[in-house]
Amino acid sequence: MRFLWLIFKNILRRKTRSAFTVLGISIGIATIIALGAIMNGMTISMEGMLKSGKADFSIAQSGISDFAFSRVNENRTNEIQQLEGVKDAAGVLLGFYPIANNPYVITWGVETQDFPLLGVNIISGISFSQEHELLIGEVASKEWNKTVGNTLTIRDQEFTITGVFQTGSMYQDKGVALSLNKLQQIQNQEGYVTVIYVELEEGANAEEICQQIEQNYPDLVTIKNISELSKVDKGLETLDAATLAISLLAIIIGGIGVTNTIMMSVYERTREIGVLRAVGWTKKRILTMVLGESILLCLFSILVGLLLGVIGTQLLTLQPIIRGLLTPMYALDTFLRAFIVAFSVGLVGGLYPAYRATKLSPSEALRYE
């Protein structure tokens, strides 16, 4: 018999109690997995907004806390385009509207000549040319079962789908695109765009150009990659902080649950621990056994938590508002975080009962009834 087998069998002594403890920790793990997947999905969505097609960086209004509320004068697009090292620039207006029973659909206001820079490929039909025409993203087209010739309603105005586009970005492909002028008119934002995408000449120094733009236009901020998103959007930071807080809460609640379970187990086995000490077991071995039980319980919780987390996330994506916004992404670091949390819960939760077990006097433990 191996030592690990003994630890495993000890856990199985009180199956119901162990199962409830595992379930308790699993819920915490599942929350971490689900939040992590949503967070990753949101990051990818944000990346989809920040980096479009061939753009090397994007420009938004400075001093804002939500990228969607960025308001940049449309004339800036031409000014930026004139800068040395800049090959092309495209101003895009973003809007979010309920379309075809989907409560939150990203809507792009774009100029058709900017399609190459934005990486928009029309895979069926043609581009819009009239005011009440639009393009539908490939993913949206499939999900809503709408294609060329069908109509969509945005703010009580009917639009005819003239083509289906694909960008390769899941987030963009879940939306619709119409003429910049029309969207400005719908949003009462004539002369303004949300973001300017910039493509640089080959060999141009992105860092220098970004610095130059921020110096010349204090009302603008440049974003080269997702790590700079916090300049214009605090949403991901807030969600990340919430995830961390929930992880800590899971450690505390799970840790208390595990401590209680293992403590009870140690009390119930006081006499048995006395016998093990009597037959020569060292305090270190007793500590290892009790801590091992606690950690093993938490490792089981990872398996159950993973399953619950994935199922829970999939259930969440059944909600149209979530499905329209993001596609949950399971990344290695999420699983790693869940593993670290579970392991920490096992370690922290088992430490006190294990310490108590080693402090039992063998002689007194043998007299315990």
Added chain:
Amino acid sequence: MNKNKIINVKNLVKTFEHGQVKALNSVNLEVSEEEFIAIMGPSGCGKSTLLHILGGLERPTSGEVMVDSVDLCQMKNLDTFRAKKVGFVFQLHNLIPVLTAQENVQMPMFELKLSSKERNERAEKLLRLVGLEDRIDFVPTKLSGGQRQKVAIARALANDPKILLVDEPTGNLDSASGHEIIQLFQRLNKDGRTIVLVTHDKEIAEHASIIYYMKDGQILEK
């Protein structure tokens, strides 16, 4: 032939509750190798405390205790002593309920550097020795009281100690099973083990070669 003294106790005193309770009061005891002694006395006379001190479960308050050339008053780490020098058998078998007989016997072996296979083989051999070769994979609840006590004896022999310290081994058994257990101890004694048996049952004690009587923490007579 004169045998070596394997246990030598001089002026042993053990107090509890900061000296308010005197469990052992100047106890002297000598046990030769391969001897089978019984210590008799009423409950609370200190016989179990004496057994616990001889087995390194308690430290003496004062006096000298030498067991198999180990000075228990000086030795800092008593775990190794317990693992290698003595084997305990208690009134209640104290087997781990979720483990089989063979697994229970292996418990003391974890402190030795043995492979899993070696532990299995040794446990099987010991269960054969106590006559339980057909109960190897049985959990304690599937064994009779006498069989459980035999598993506990096999466990005490796991690390091949010279001395067996036995505390009321038949207290929970019917007379037939009790008799069988005592016969097993006699056999183990003949094979060269030193046995110190603590009991309040005169009939059981009479199977030992020497009987000591204890009262109020003192050994009165031989």
